[in-house]
Amino acid sequence: MILIKTAFQNKATMKIINTHAHLIEIEKVLQDDGQKYLSFLRDIPTFSAIEQVTAMLSVENLLHQMNEAGVEQTVLFAMYGPILYSSNEFVAGICRKYPGQFIGYASVDITNPEAPAILEEAVVKLGLRGLKLHPPLQNFYPNNKALWPLYKKAKNLNIPVVFHVGTTPFGNLVKLSQAYPVLLDEVANDFPDLTIILTHLGTLWHNESFMVVEKHPNVYIDTAAYPYEIRELLNENLLRRVGKNKFIFGTDFPMPYEGKMHRISDFVDCIEALTISRELKELIFHGNFETLMKSKS
Numbered sequence: 001m002i003l004i005k006t007a008f009q010n011k012a013t014m015k016i017i018n019t020h021a022h023l024i025e026i027e028k029v030l031q032d033d034g035q036k037y038l039s040f041l042r043d044i045p046t047f048s049a050i051e052q053v054t055a056m057l058s059v060e061n062l063l064h065q066m067n068e069a070g071v072e073q074t075v076l077f078a079m080y081g082p083i084l085y086s087s088n089e090f091v092a093g094i095c096r097k098y099p100g101q102f103i104g105y106a107s108v109d110i111t112n113p114e115a116p117a118i119l120e121e122a123v124v125k126l127g128l129r130g131l132k133l134h135p136p137l138q139n140f141y142p143n144n145k146a147l148w149p150l151y152k153k154a155k156n157l158n159i160p161v162v163f164h165v166g167t168t169p170f171g172n173l174v175k176l177s178q179a180y181p182v183l184l185d186e187v188a189n190d191f192p193d194l195t196i197i198l199t200h201l202g203t204l205w206h207n208e209s210f211m212v213v214e215k216h217p218n219v220y221i222d223t224a225a226y227p228y229e230i231r232e233l234l235n236e237n238l239l240r241r242v243g244k245n246k247f248i249f250g251t252d253f254p255m256p257y258e259g260k261m262h263r264i265s266d267f268v269d270c271i272e273a274l275t276i277s278r279e280l281k282e283l284i285f286h287g288n289f290e291t292l293m294k295s296k297s
């Protein structure tokens with residue numbers, strides 16, 4: 001009963017946008033990558049209950065959790081890579097089916113020379129409103145100049161680009177060096193008009209991520225980190241130093257954390273309980289994201 005009351009209070013007093021979530025096309029992941037990834041996932045402690053994770057992947061479950069947590073809108077990421085595979089068409093279809101509840105971000109296969117044109121089609125024809133890239137999962141270094149035409153296209157389309165930074169639970173499948181946040185400093189230097197969003201409060205590369213966010217007016221970061229990290233890191237001094245307009249709320253649904261299944265309301269309650277001003281909470285929960293998206297519409 002207490003949890004229901006908390007969710008109700010959030011809903012009544014504070015608008016909340018979850019800017020980081022995945023709905024994975026799990027049948028396709030298993031069909032394409034088969035036992036390789038399934039057995040791989042089973043070897044990762046946080047994925048020990050893969051059946052439970054796959055059971056959580058439905059849009060109905062996401063909507064239920066959004067409602068429970070008082071989340072009004074969720075940003076859904078497409079992903080052209082293993083494990084988190086989700087096509088632009090799949091994400092756009094969910095956005096169409098539940099108007100107003102989801103904002104879709106595209107992804108592209110970065111090895112495809114047509115990637116910039118595919119991104120344009122995803123934005124213009126499918127109505128997607130951002131680009132999500134996962135350098136380690138998609139196996140590329142984000143400061144590779146071969147990516148510059150794609151970033152230029154995103155800038156011209158006036159959409160933000162989200163980069164995974166920091167560690168992943170995907171073991172030998174990925175290289176951490178590709179997730180080093182300081183690589184994005186070079187991208188931000190060359191694209192001062194491109195909105196760049198780092199993820200997960202840096203996933204253990206916290207300070208390196210905050211350095212990039214602090215340095216560049218066009219670089220933001222989402223709070224899709226473990227609750228203990230949110231509690232330890234997000235204090236008034238850090239938020240004001242790095243930039244009170246730079247932090248946006250996200251949860252990385254449906255990823256497990258701290259040995260538990262994903263629950264969006266835990267992240268909402270965690271931010272709510274921080275000893276920071278109401279103003280800062282409002283900015284994190286919705287204000288900063290609305291501002292950065294508004295400047296793009």
Ligand SMILES: [Zn+2]
Pocket residue numbers: 020021022252
């Ligand atoms: Zn994610």
